[in-house]
Amino acid sequence: MPSITVENYVKQIYLAGQQQQPTGGQVSMGRLAAAVGVVPGTVTTMVKALVADGLVDYEPRGGVTLTRDGERLALHVLRRHRLVELLLVRVLGLDWSEVHAEAEVLEHAVSDKVLERIDALLGSPTVDPHGDPIPSAKGKVDGTRRHSLAECTVGRPLRVARVTDQDPAFLQFIDRCGLVPGAAVTVEGRDASADAVLVRPDGRRAVTLGGAAAEKVLVEG
Amino acid sequence: MPSITVENYVKQIYLAGQQQQPTGGQVSMGRLAAAVGVVPGTVTTMVKALVADGLVDYEPRGGVTLTRDGERLALHVLRRHRLVELLLVRVLGLDWSEVHAEAEVLEHAVSDKVLERIDALLGSPTVDPHGDPIPSAKGKVDGTRRHSLAECTVGRPLRVARVTDQDPAFLQFIDRCGLVPGAAVTVEGRDASADAVLVRPDGRRAVTLGGAAAEKVLVEG
DNA sequence: AATCCAACTTTGATGATTCAAAGTCTCGGC
DNA sequence: GCCGAGACTTTGAATCATCAAAGTTGGATT
Numbered sequence: 172m173p174s175i176t177v178e179n180y181v182k183q184i185y186l187a188g189q190q191q192q193p194t195g196g197q198v199s200m201g202r203l204a205a206a207v208g209v210v211p212g213t214v215t216t217m218v219k220a221l222v223a224d225g226l227v228d229y230e231p232r233g234g235v236t237l238t239r240d241g242e243r244l245a246l247h248v249l250r251r252h253r254l255v256e257l258l259l260v261r262v263l264g265l266d267w268s269e270v271h272a273e274a275e276v277l278e279h280a281v282s283d284k285v286l287e288r289i290d291a292l293l294g295s296p297t298v299d300p301h302g303d304p305i306p307s308a309k310g311k312v313d314g315t316r317r318h319s320l321a322e323c324t325v326g327r328p329l330r331v332a333r334v335t336d337q338d339p340a341f342l343q344f345i346d347r348c349g350l351v352p353g354a355a356v357t358v359e360g361r362d363a364s365a366d367a368v369l370v371r372p373d374g375r376r377a378v379t380l381g382g383a384a385a386e387k388v389l390v391e392g
Numbered sequence: 393m394p395s396i397t398v399e400n401y402v403k404q405i406y407l408a409g410q411q412q413q414p415t416g417g418q419v420s421m422g423r424l425a426a427a428v429g430v431v432p433g434t435v436t437t438m439v440k441a442l443v444a445d446g447l448v449d450y451e452p453r454g455g456v457t458l459t460r461d462g463e464r465l466a467l468h469v470l471r472r473h474r475l476v477e478l479l480l481v482r483v484l485g486l487d488w489s490e491v492h493a494e495a496e497v498l499e500h501a502v503s504d505k506v507l508e509r510i511d512a513l514l515g516s517p518t519v520d521p522h523g524d525p526i527p528s529a530k531g532k533v534d535g536t537r538r539h540s541l542a543e544c545t546v547g548r549p550l551r552v553a554r555v556t557d558q559d560p561a562f563l564q565f566i567d568r569c570g571l572v573p574g575a576a577v578t579v580e581g582r583d584a585s586a587d588a589v590l591v592r593p594d595g596r597r598a599v600t601l602g603g604a605a606a607e608k609v610l611v612e613g
Numbered sequence: 614a615a616t617c618c619a620a621c622t623t624t625g626a627t628g629a630t631t632c633a634a635a636g637t638c639t640c641g642g643c
Numbered sequence: 644g645c646c647g648a649g650a651c652t653t654t655g656a657a658t659c660a661t662c663a664a665a666g667t668t669g670g671a672t673t
Contacts, residue, residue, distance in 0.1 A: 176660065200621060213661055215622055220659090232621060232668070262483060263509040273506055280501035285494055288484040397630065421651060434631055436652055441629085453638065453651055616673080623666070629659090636653070643645085 173224075175279040178248045180217055181226055183207050184237055185245035197234035246306040252278040253299035253306075254289045260300045261293060267300035267351070268342035301342075302333030302352035302389070320368050321385035325358045328373075333389040341387070349375040350388055394445070396500040399469045401438055402447055404428050405458055406466035418455035467527040473499040474520035474527075475510045481521045482514060488521035488572070489563035522563075523554030523573035523610070541589050542606035546579045549594075554610040562608070570596040571609055 173181070183206035187198040200218070204211045218235055221227040226241035237245060255274040259265040265273065281289070287308065290296075297313060298304055304313040317332055318324075331354045334345055345351060348370075355373035362368075368385040371377040380388070394402070404427040408419040421439070425432045439456055442448040447462035458466060476495040480486040486494065502510070508529065511517075518534060519525055525534040538553050552575045555566055566572060569591075576594035583589075589606040592598040601609070 174659080201619090209660085210662060211621065212623075212663080217660075259506065259509075263506060263513060265506070265509060269505070273503055276501045276503070277498070277506075280497045282494055282497070284490075285480065285484060285486070285498075288480075288486060292484060395629075422649095430630085431632060432651065433633080433653075438630075614673105617671085619668100619670100621666105621668075624664090626663090627661080631658080632656085634654085636651105638651075639649095640647100642647090 173226075173244060176217070177221065177224070177226070178244065178279055180207055180214075180221060181237065181241050181245045182248045182252075184227060184235055185242065185249065188237070196236050197230070198236070199234045203235065243310050246310045246312060248278055249312075250306040250308070251281050251286055253303055254286060254293065254296075255281060256299045256301070257293055257296055257305075258289050266343075268339040268346065270300060271337040272339075298333070298352070300352070301335070301337070302331070303335075315391075317389040317391055319386045320356075320358055320370055320380060320388045320390060321361075321382050323358060323390050325361060327357065328392065329356050329358070329390040330354065330392045331356055331388060332391040334387060335389060336387045341384075345388065348372060348378045350378075356390065394447075394465060397438070398442065398445070398447070399465065399500055401428055401435075401442060402458065402462050402466045403469045403473075405448065405456055406463065406470065409458070417457050418451070419457070420455045424456065464531050467531045467533060469499055470533075471527040471529070472502045472507055474524055475507060475514065475517075476502060477520045477522070478514055478517055478526075479510050487564075489560040489567065491521060492558040493560075519554070519573070521573070522556075522558070523552070524556075536612075538610040538612055540607045541577075541579055541591055541601060541609045541611060542582075542603055544579060544611050546582060548578065549613065550577050550579070550611040551575065551613045552577055552609060553612040555608060556610060557608045562605070566609070569593060569599045571599075577611065 180203070183203060184198050187202050187206055188196045191198075191202075200211055200214050203218075204214045207214065209217075218227060218229050221235070221241070222229050225238055226244060227235045227237055229235050252274045255277045256267075256270040259270040259273055260267050290308070296305060304315075306312045323329060331350050331352050333352060334342065334350070336342070349372035350356065350370070357371050357373075358368060359371050359377060360369040366382040368380045368382070369377055370380055370385070370388075401424070404424060405419050408423050408427055409417045412419075412423075421432055421435050424439075425435045428435065430438075439448060439450050442456070442462070443450050446459055447465060448456045448458055450456050473495045476498045477488075477491040480491040480494055481488050511529070517526060525536075527533040544550060552571050552573050554573060555563065555571070557563070570593035571577065571591070578592050578594075579589060580592050580598060581590040587603040589601045589603070590598055591601055591606070591609075
């Protein structure tokens with residue numbers, strides 16, 4: 172069985188590879204070190220172990236990419252993480268802003284049997300409380316690319332699909348604004364010079380978001 | 393924070409101390425090694441670390457006893473273990489015979505916040521699916537000593553209170569007999585020479601249990 | 614082409630946990 | 644009082660994951 176450490180490295184490689192589409196999925200050692208929270212030297216060491224386990228391909232001074240096995244493991248960890256988050260919100264009543272940290276630990280402690288019970292109890296959901304897609308048991312993920320509030324059409328009724336930041340303070344702010352996944356919104360205006368976006372959640376006070384915040388709120392519709 | 397290893401040692405010291413009332417709660421190194429599943433030498437090493445952490449008192453070639461802090465930690469781990477077991481049975485629908493192994497891992501991954509949500513969801517239960525008492529958040533446990541089927545009164549209507557073995561095969565057997573916690577039973581007879589106890593679960597076929605099995609089923613009433 | 618810098622790798626060391634095997638103690642029997 | 648057996652401790656070594664700090668490298672800058 173992969174250790175908790177290995178699961179975390181593989182998960183972070185996957186997530187980092189998702190964010191930066193530019194490079195061919197190759198994740199730099201520095202980026203990975205930051206994501207995992209260790210010094211770069213540690214990553215060099217660990218990556219060699221991951222190569223030996225057949226989970227990643229590694230090009231010295233280039234970066235790492237997941238092998239098929241590595242990606243399968245990453246998606247399995249992510250499935251556990253996201254189903255656990257949803258369980259914590261829907262069944263145990265935790266706030267969506269706090270479940271990420273809890274799931275970060277629980278994702279390494281949930282067996283396949285328990286995982287599939289959670290999935291069944293929740294009705295095989297496709298997204299977690301943040302709108303992040305839940306990989307299927309077979310390792311398929313919804314790879315839909317969505318526009319953020321920073322780049323979507325102005326004036327058209329949209330729906331918040333996903334919030335791509337796990338910081339509890341940010342999520343609570345999003346909550347207060349009424350920009351949670353599922354909420355109807357319209358972008359009323361955008362000011363490039365001011366790096367600002369004026370957003371109106373349906374039936375709520377309009378909010379001005381800076382570009383960085385707007386980019387974290389993905390919409391559909 | 394105590395490591396998973398430390399939590400396990402402390403838990404096992406507590407459990408071993410419960411079983412053998414004889415010694416003044418002092419658990420031998422060999423017993424602890426067997427309980428934790430390591431060689432004796434490892435226990436000697438680890439116990440020294442536990443002493444340094446103020447969790448146990450250790451008398452070389454005598455044994456270990458938990459300090460107040462050690463007992464508090466042990467009860468906290470046990471609370472997590474038992475509440476998780478009950479959650480797995482009542483909410484996720486797992487079989488009581490399989491939840492022990494799952495809880496063995498999850499008990500180290502559940503935060504206090506999640507734990508108290510589980511407790512609330514289940515209505516602050518006092519026993520887990522095996523009838524083992526759940527320590528309170530403040531570290532109090534029901535210390536009631538119960539008689540087993542091997543020693544209780546013959547011919548009197550009783551109720552199964554607890555099954556003190558976590559082996560799935562044994563628990564499934566108990567299940568098939570109808571001797572699960574809560575079930576009404578009567579001991580119809582006992583044959584000391586044959587080391588056998590004849591037990592009749594209410595409205596079921598009578599079963600003959602050997603002494604070792606009978607000792608694992610505790611009753612009340 | 615010479616140099617510099619940031620990113621990366623290497624090296625040496627540490628802490629936690631474990632085992633195997635060798636050494637030591639203690640208690641019961643003689 | 645001596646001796647052996649079993650229980651316990653010690654010793655030496657291994658594994659995993661990590662860090663600090665020193666050494667490389669490759670491409671960008673001049």
